[in-house]
Amino acid sequence: MLEVDHLVRRFGEITAVDAISFAVGDGQMTGFVGGNGAGKTTTMRMIMGVLSIHGGGVQWRGRPITAADRRGFGYMPEERGLYPKQPIMDQLIYLGRLQGLSASGARQRAKTLLERFNLGDRHKDKLESLSLGNQQRVQIAAAVISDPQMLVLDEPFSGLDPAAVDEMADVLREFTDRGVPVLFSSHQLDLVDRLCDQLVVLSAGRVVARGTAAELRRRGPVRHRLITAG
Numbered sequence: 456m457l458e459v460d461h462l463v464r465r466f467g468e469i470t471a472v473d474a475i476s477f478a479v480g481d482g483q484m485t486g487f488v489g490g491n492g493a494g495k496t497t498t499m500r501m502i503m504g505v506l507s508i509h510g511g512g513v514q515w516r517g518r519p520i521t522a523a524d525r526r527g528f529g530y531m532p533e534e535r536g537l538y539p540k541q542p543i544m545d546q547l548i549y550l551g552r553l554q555g556l557s558a559s560g561a562r563q564r565a566k567t568l569l570e571r572f573n574l575g576d577r578h579k580d581k582l583e584s585l586s587l588g589n590q591q592r593v594q595i596a597a598a599v600i601s602d603p604q605m606l607v608l609d610e611p612f613s614g615l616d617p618a619a620v621d622e623m624a625d626v627l628r629e630f631t632d633r634g635v636p637v638l639f640s641s642h643q644l645d646l647v648d649r650l651c652d653q654l655v656v657l658s659a660g661r662v663v664a665r666g667t668a669a670e671l672r673r674r675g676p677v678r679h680r681l682i683t684a685g
């Protein structure tokens with residue numbers, strides 16, 4: 456289980472994340488929603504150790520999270536982080552090696568993932584030569600290259616066509632089915648509603664609602680709150 460406990464991050468005068476708390480249980484799919492600037496990316500960056508934390512903390516399996524824990528996480532950052540001009544297979548192998556796989560293990564895992572995404576025959580292609588949907592598939596392959604213990608994905612569904620959305624959702628469900636906690640941000644409310652066990656709604660750096668989609672609906676006009684969040 457991942458626990459985020461009163462996390463705070465400031466940028467100059469702005470408090471971008473203002474004492475945010477929530478937990479993602481084992482096997483739980485959690486959707487992080489909120490308008491532009493609500494603090495989703497900043498929170499995910501602190502969870503992943505990309506940004507320093509100004510207050511509060513992150514616990515993984517009951518203890519303060521460490522760099523080693525984070526290396527076992529699959530992370531899809533907002534800025535994505537793969538190279539447009541490099542062949543996709545090489546990049547996946549490189550990432551797998553960085554995360555401790557053997558050369559042959561990384562190659563095998565990259566091959567399996569690309570085949571899973573129907574990209575096996577494109578393995579030598581540069582990332583930039585693929586469609587947006589296929590680029591996103593490669594990004595998710597990169598996030599899951601080394602059998603992650605937790606997934607933290609910043610807008611993994613953005614720019615995908617409906618078929619690719621379903622495919623991506625299936626991939627995420629395979630992880631939650633195996634007990635892996637998954638946290639992803641999205642602007643697509645219907646999708647979050649459909650896929651997630653839990654929603655965490657942010658507005659102006661604070662959690663304004665938290666619970667299952669059904670709970671939030673019972674509590675009030677969640678759709679309105681979601682849309683106006685942030």
Ligand code: ATP
Nearest residue numbers: 466469471472489490491492493494495496497498
């Ligand atoms: P979006 O959906 O648009 O990505 P978000 O919910 O992910 O939004 P953040 O990107 O976390 O929101 O931004 C939260 C606030 O922090 C915003 O006011 C943003 O301008 C500010 N912010 C984020 N990163 C920085 C930075 N590096 N320097 C200054 N301000 C920042």
